[in-house]
Amino acid sequence: MKTTLRNIVTDARELFREHGYDGASMQDLATRVGLKKASLYTRFPSKESLVPEVLSLTLEETVEGLPDPQEDWRLAWQTLVRRIAKTFETRKRCVGLHLAYGVTSATPVAQAAVSQFFDALREKMARILRVGGIHDPDAVAADTLAQLEGATLWIITSGDMTSLHRASANACQIATRSEGKR
Amino acid sequence: MKTTLRNIVTDARELFREHGYDGASMQDLATRVGLKKASLYTRFPSKESLVPEVLSLTLEETVEGLPDPQEDWRLAWQTLVRRIAKTFETRKRCVGLHLAYGVTSATPVAQAAVSQFFDALREKMARILRVGGIHDPDAVAADTLAQLEGATLWIITSGDMTSLHRASANACQIATRSEGKR
DNA sequence: CCTACCGATCGGTAGG
DNA sequence: CCTACCGATCGGTAGG
Numbered sequence: 537m538k539t540t541l542r543n544i545v546t547d548a549r550e551l552f553r554e555h556g557y558d559g560a561s562m563q564d565l566a567t568r569v570g571l572k573k574a575s576l577y578t579r580f581p582s583k584e585s586l587v588p589e590v591l592s593l594t595l596e597e598t599v600e601g602l603p604d605p606q607e608d609w610r611l612a613w614q615t616l617v618r619r620i621a622k623t624f625e626t627r628k629r630c631v632g633l634h635l636a637y638g639v640t641s642a643t644p645v646a647q648a649a650v651s652q653f654f655d656a657l658r659e660k661m662a663r664i665l666r667v668g669g670i671h672d673p674d675a676v677a678a679d680t681l682a683q684l685e686g687a688t689l690w691i692i693t694s695g696d697m698t699s700l701h702r703a704s705a706n707a708c709q710i711a712t713r714s715e716g717k718r
Numbered sequence: 719m720k721t722t723l724r725n726i727v728t729d730a731r732e733l734f735r736e737h738g739y740d741g742a743s744m745q746d747l748a749t750r751v752g753l754k755k756a757s758l759y760t761r762f763p764s765k766e767s768l769v770p771e772v773l774s775l776t777l778e779e780t781v782e783g784l785p786d787p788q789e790d791w792r793l794a795w796q797t798l799v800r801r802i803a804k805t806f807e808t809r810k811r812c813v814g815l816h817l818a819y820g821v822t823s824a825t826p827v828a829q830a831a832v833s834q835f836f837d838a839l840r841e842k843m844a845r846i847l848r849v850g851g852i853h854d855p856d857a858v859a860a861d862t863l864a865q866l867e868g869a870t871l872w873i874i875t876s877g878d879m880t881s882l883h884r885a886s887a888n889a890c891q892i893a894t895r896s897e898g899k900r
Numbered sequence: 901c902c903t904a905c906c907g908a909t910c911g912g913t914a915g916g
Numbered sequence: 917c918c919t920a921c922c923g924a925t926c927g928g929t930a931g932g
Contacts, residue, residue: 541877541923554822555822556738556741556742556819556820557739558737558738558741559740559822560819561925561926561927562926563925563927564928564929566777571902572901572902572903573927573928574901574902574903574904574928574929574930575901575902577927577928577929578841578901579725582927582928583927583928585805604873611823612768613803619720625873629819633819634819636871636875637738637811637815637816637819637874638741638819638820638876640737640741645880648723650875650878651875654875655875655876674846675880675881678872678878678880678881679869679881679884679885680813681867681868681871682865682868682869682872682881682885683868684868685865685867685868685871685906686863686864686865686866686868687861687864687868688834689815689818689836689864689867690860690864691864692818693818693832693833693835693836693837694833694837696860698857698860698863699857699860699861702857702861703861703864710752714925740910742913743909743910743911744910744911745909745911753918754917754918754919755911755912756912756913756914756918756920757917757918759912759913760917761910764912765911765912845919854932862926867906879903
């Protein structure tokens, strides 16, 4: 297992997802990637600097290779929604949400990265809905993401994935109702 | 300001809500309530033991004095939903969600308390819907809570409360559609 | 990329 | 209810 930059970022992501910003330690990350802690600091200037890397990688993975909305916006929407739901189902929690709750004004760079991540994701979703002529695409995108994120609560507290499945199914139905309005 | 047990619990709640389980320190709590840290340990045996106290107080406050569902289930439902939404609007985040993401198997008592809290709240909501003859009350209750919780993401990242308002309004509409089914 | 260290802070306790 | 302390761990750095 080579210790690439990308490897460090994905391992940092797993730690942030599981333990949050405070709970993830640079020592844990070092052990995980097979380095000494000091060596991490030759790649990343600080713990905080990992957050933008983690989130931009996540955004990239979430939207890469998505069907062109101009060609088939329904397919693009369903693929994106199901991809997000699948990640939550596999990982049990959302890194972004854990970081959103975990970063404070003490780490402004991380805080800004979290805001930008969710804003970009929402905008990506809204753009697809806009092609489909869906009413108030920004609101529908935000609410859809909120429903998916909120469903992770039940996965964490009780292992129940049915709320996530309903959220995914309901979101996909947006793309199977009548064309044009609503 | 007297340093009552209840005072300590509500201050602990504010710290947990803002900083999460790891991020909230017993020293901060002690300073906040005007005691030395060691003195906290004469009231509570551990940091972990504060979690059940915080959540049972929160559950109590959330459901106390609610209209009797048998008398007017629509009013009971709307009051409960709006009460939850109001708390999120005022406090900007949900203690329960922050704790759900923040506690691990390293603090099993806290973890169990979080699960019980959300299960009890969902059951309370479902019981009201059951009186109203709403279809699949457990699922509707879980999804409603998920939508409200998820909306806090947008409050945190961008200050946008419109998603929370839509969640609250949509939930309340459950109680204004036709009696009986759905 | 390492060893070795820094000051700060953590949850918790001894002892009065 | 306090002072004073415990060992552990934190993010980060010096110096090679």
